Amino acid sequence: MLQLYKNIKSRRIELNMTQSDLASKMGYADKSMIAKIEKGVIDLPQSKIIAFAKVLNTAPGILMGLDGTSVDQSSLSEGIKIKIYGRVAAGIPLEAIEDVIDEEEIPEELARTGEFFGLRISGDSMEPDIHNGDTVIVKRQDDAESDEIVIALVNGNDGVCKRLKKYADSIALISLNPNYEPMYFSREEIDEKPVKIIGKVVELRRKF
Secondary structure (H helix, E strand, O other): OHHHHHHHHHHHHHOOOOHHHHHHHHOOOOOHHHHHHHHOOOOOOHHHHHHHHHHOOOOHHHHOOOOOOOOOHHHHOOOEEEEEEOOOEOOOOHHHOOOEEEEEEEOHHHHOOOOEEEEEOOOOOOOOOOOOOOEEEEEEOOOOOOOOEEEEEEOOOEOEEEEEEEOOOEEEEEOOOOOOOOEEEEHHHHHHOOEEEEEEEEEEEOOO
C-alpha cells in the first residue's frame, strides 16, 4: 500500500495542488492529515481511496498502483477512448448525437464495468464541486441511488447534471449551487414528460 501514498503525493504535485488545497477538497481541517497520509503513517479505507481518486481526477486502481507504476501522465493516458459530448438531448440516442467535441481515455479496469461517455459541463449550477467547462465521465445506466450525481433528460431539454434525490412517490434533481432551486417531479410527471436518467457520474476531469 506504500505505492498508494506515493501516488497521492505525485498526483497532487502533478495537479499543482498544495497539501492545504488537497486537505480542503477532502474535508480535512488542515494540511497535517495530508502530510501524514503522504508519509504512509495512516491507513486509508477503501471509501477514502475512492474519495482521493475523485478529487485527484484519476481512478482508484491507478492511484493504488495496481498497474505496477507510479501515477504520471503516461499512465493516465493509457486506456479506452470514450466520446465527450457538448450536449445530450432528450429523444436522441447517444449514438445519433453529432456534438462530439473531444475524447478522453478511461482505465481499462473501469471500462470493463460498463459503457461510458463524457459530457462537458456548461454553467455553474453544480458549483463549487463541478465547474463550467469540466468534463464528467458517465456510466450509462437508467437508474441510480439517491444522492448520486446523474445525467438526466427532461423532455424538451438537454441533459442536466444534478444530484438525484429519491422520495416515496417522487424525485428531485438538485443543483449543488444553492442559487438554483431543486426540480421536483411526481411519479406522473416522470412518466409523462418524461424524466429519464441516462447515466451516473463516476469521475470528474478538469483541465488546469
